[in-house]
Amino acid sequence: MMISLVLILPIIFCIVLYFLKNKTMNNILIIAYSFLHMLINIFYFVNPNLLGNNQYFALSSSNYIFYLILSVIFLATAIYNSGYLKILNNKFDNKKMTHYSIMILFFVLSMTGGILSNNLGLAWIFIEGTTLATAYLIYFNKTKHSIEAAWKYVFICSIGIALAFVGIILLTIATGSVNSLNYSELLRNAHSFNHFWLNVSFVFILFGIGTKMGLAPVHFWLPDAHAEAPSPISALLSATLLNCAFLIILNVYKIMMVADCVHFAKIMLLTMGFLSLFVTSVFLFHTTNYKRMLAYSSIENMGILAIATALGGVAYIALIIHLIGHSLIKASFFLTSGNVLELFETKRIKSIKALGSVDKNTSWLWIVSFLGICAFPPSMLFVSEFLIVKTMLVEKNYILCALFLFLLTVILYGMSKVVIKMIYGTGNEEKLSKAKANLSKITISMYAPQMVLLVLAFVFGLYMPEFLEQIIKVTIAG
Amino acid sequence: MENGFIILFGLTMLYLSATSRLKAHVNALIVQGILLFLICSTGFSHLPILAIIFLTVETLIVKAILIPIFLNKVLKKTHSNRDTDANIAHFWCLLISSVILFMGFMVGVVDIPSLSMINPICFGIGLATIIISLWLITIKHNILSNVIEFITMENGIFLLSMSVAKEMPMLVNIGVLLDVFIAIYILGLFVSQINKELGDMEVAHLSDLKDCEYDD
Numbered sequence: 001m002m003i004s005l006v007l008i009l010p011i012i013f014c015i016v017l018y019f020l021k022n023k024t025m026n027n028i029l030i031i032a033y034s035f036l037h038m039l040i041n042i043f044y045f046v047n048p049n050l051l052g053n054n055q056y057f058a059l060s061s062s063n064y065i066f067y068l069i070l071s072v073i074f075l076a077t078a079i080y081n082s083g084y085l086k087i088l089n090n091k092f093d094n095k096k097m098t099h100y101s102i103m104i105l106f107f108v109l110s111m112t113g114g115i116l117s118n119n120l121g122l123a124w125i126f127i128e129g130t131t132l133a134t135a136y137l138i139y140f141n142k143t144k145h146s147i148e149a150a151w152k153y154v155f156i157c158s159i160g161i162a163l164a165f166v167g168i169i170l171l172t173i174a175t176g177s178v179n180s181l182n183y184s185e186l187l188r189n190a191h192s193f194n195h196f197w198l199n200v201s202f203v204f205i206l207f208g209i210g211t212k213m214g215l216a217p218v219h220f221w222l223p224d225a226h227a228e229a230p231s232p233i234s235a236l237l238s239a240t241l242l243n244c245a246f247l248i249i250l251n252v253y254k255i256m257m258v259a260d261c262v263h264f265a266k267i268m269l270l271t272m273g274f275l276s277l278f279v280t281s282v283f284l285f286h287t288t289n290y291k292r293m294l295a296y297s298s299i300e301n302m303g304i305l306a307i308a309t310a311l312g313g314v315a316y317i318a319l320i321i322h323l324i325g326h327s328l329i330k331a332s333f334f335l336t337s338g339n340v341l342e343l344f345e346t347k348r349i350k351s352i353k354a355l356g357s358v359d360k361n362t363s364w365l366w367i368v369s370f371l372g373i374c375a376f377p378p379s380m381l382f383v384s385e386f387l388i389v390k391t392m393l394v395e396k397n398y399i400l401c402a403l404f405l406f407l408l409t410v411i412l413y414g415m416s417k418v419v420i421k422m423i424y425g426t427g428n429e430e431k432l433s434k435a436k437a438n439l440s441k442i443t444i445s446m447y448a449p450q451m452v453l454l455v456l457a458f459v460f461g462l463y464m465p466e467f468l469e470q471i472i473k474v475t476i477a478g
Numbered sequence: 479m480e481n482g483f484i485i486l487f488g489l490t491m492l493y494l495s496a497t498s499r500l501k502a503h504v505n506a507l508i509v510q511g512i513l514l515f516l517i518c519s520t521g522f523s524h525l526p527i528l529a530i531i532f533l534t535v536e537t538l539i540v541k542a543i544l545i546p547i548f549l550n551k552v553l554k555k556t557h558s559n560r561d562t563d564a565n566i567a568h569f570w571c572l573l574i575s576s577v578i579l580f581m582g583f584m585v586g587v588v589d590i591p592s593l594s595m596i597n598p599i600c601f602g603i604g605l606a607t608i609i610i611s612l613w614l615i616t617i618k619h620n621i622l623s624n625v626i627e628f629i630t631m632e633n634g635i636f637l638l639s640m641s642v643a644k645e646m647p648m649l650v651n652i653g654v655l656l657d658v659f660i661a662i663y664i665l666g667l668f669v670s671q672i673n674k675e676l677g678d679m680e681v682a683h684l685s686d687l688k689d690c691e692y693d694d
Contacts, residue, residue: 128660131660132659132660135668139668139671144675144676144686145686145687147668147671147672147675148684148685148686148687149687150668151621151668151672151684152684152687154660154668155624155628158628158660158661159612159615159628159631162628162631162632162635165635165639165654166608166635166638169635169638169639169642172642173595173596173642176595223687224687227687228687
């Protein structure tokens with residue numbers, strides 16, 4: 001019942017918005033949907049029977065954490081968006097703003113469907129749906145750069161998703177007599193699958209869905225798309241969409257584990273994970289655009305998730321903690337980048353100096369987000385990366401551990417260089433006064449969500465509440 | 479008989495590799511659509527009747543009629559005739575595509591035990607089509623060529639999905655349709671927008687975003 005509602009209601013909202021074309025309603029319905037999305041979490045704990053799990057969609061221990069992250073980030077983004085919409089409303093007409101809101105609802109609906117799907121084929125369709133919705137959102141500003149970013153995004157991701165589809169076809173060959181793509185059915189019969197076809201299908205699915213997840217070497221769309229999209233969309237892209245893609249890879253990886261093909265899958269994940277860290281460390285060093293820097297950081301963190309998956313054992317706990325921590329902090333970072341962009345009207349790092357003297361709140365959010373994403377204690381990412389390093393040391397993977405720490409240090413240096421340059425220094429007086437004049441655009445709703453997200457990310461790093469600990473345990477067991 | 483249609487389908491990829499006229503590319507897509515329709519109608523009687531109707535109607539209407547009409551409109555609108563700036567000469571293009579297709583054909587001919595549950599010729603040609611399309615995408619510089627090769631890749635995937643002899647879930651058919659929808663809606667829409675914004679269809683114009691200094 002509730003699951004059907006969370007999937008059907010946004011469609012009704014989209015139809016209402018399409019006919020009303022009202023700027024206030026755009027905001028109200030996005031926030032209403034974000035609260036409904038959150039409400040499902042309460043039902044999950046209080047009365048799971050009311051959720052209405054069925055053979056196609058279900059909220060279970062294995063996907064719940066992904067759903068919870070999506071709910072929290074969507075709620076925070078929706079609140080930020082209410083302030084951001086005021087700025088956009090002054091620039092664009094009713095029709096365009098309605099399309100923007102419809103596409104946000106459609107985007108979140110696709111992600112929700114992808115997470116709740118019990119079926120690999122269905123999850124694939126929803127992931128494809130996210131491409132349709134986000135292509136418009138990336139192209140929203142209709143500039144030469146945004147069309148370039150959207151084109152690359154659509155083209156590369158469509159090819160990736162098509163390759164993932166080839167992987168699904170190969171998986172159906174591997175399954176032999178099993179005539180279903182249902183995860184539980186696949187897991188139940190995985191021991192009888194043909195290993196050759198299963199390995200080949202995993203390669204295609206990893207490369208295909210890995211494109212959407214932003215794993216190197218198939219990450220090329222990500223820095224462009226994340227940098228050109230409006231900031232609330234960048235936050236959703238980075239903090240939730242990449243997770244949805246990762247969930248599919250994780251589910252297929254579980255099938256590989258049961259089928260006893262995990263060694264091959266581990267090598268693939270480790271290779272792509274370390275390649276992602278390497279690509280980030282190289283490109284982040286030269287980047288001139290702070291939103292691209294954040295996008296590269298997303299590639300890095302997806303790489304860390306892939307590495308944690310491959311390591312297994314204690315690293316699974318690290319995996320879930322990293323997933324939560326990255327989503328909370330990266331959403332905050334991207335939303336704050338929206339404030340910086342509104343103040344300075346540029347994405348060029350060189351053009352931004354003395355952010356601290358222009359807007360103290362934004363500069364603090366910028367610094368704390370940076371500390372969080374670079375895993376300074378007590379950030380959740382410190383805990384997760386510490387556990388990953390510990391797992392590597394316990395398993396005597398000293399070379400991998402050294403490489404991991406080296407690449408993280410290079411990335412830390414690259415990011416800190418940019419953040420310090422932006423916060424301190426003396427900027428051009430004219431630019432600073434213009435930025436100060438833009439301060440009136442930034443409302444309280446464009447600070448508060450990031451503050452809450454960062455508080456959560458740092459508090460959970462110090463103290464893990466029992467319910468969250470329970471969710472992590474259940475997710476690992478599932 | 480369906481094996482004959484499948485081989486003809488593979489040969490259309492050689493035609494695509496050897497020509498630079500975009501109109502000819504669209505015509506090849508029409509032929510591919512019709513061949514896929516014939517393959518669906520003749521060789522897959524083991525599928526439920528509803529699935530056969532869905533597949534045949536989808537291939538004929540969408541792949542053989544709607545997509546070509548749409549692409550022809552875009553060609554007229556953008557005044558695009560030829561894609562002459564490919565990285566590799568047509569002769570080599572044809573040669574390499576022939577080798578890939580031959581290898582695909584060999585997959586269908588050689589008796590491999592692990593291929594027992596699939597239609598090998600369908601599988602081999604489908605795989606060869608996907609590889610040739612991906613390769614053509616990398617060497618061609620025109621956005622419309624890239625879109626056309628993306629659609630041929632989708633056709634190859636469609637053929638590959640039909641190679642699985644067991645009953646495919648309906649969801650997979652919907653998945654194929656959704657991919658076609660992407661080809662028409664998003665790629666088509668963007669092609670028009672890119673032409674409006676940049677004035678022509680060269681991929682080279684879409685390389686402004688990079689990590690070195692650029693104006694935002």
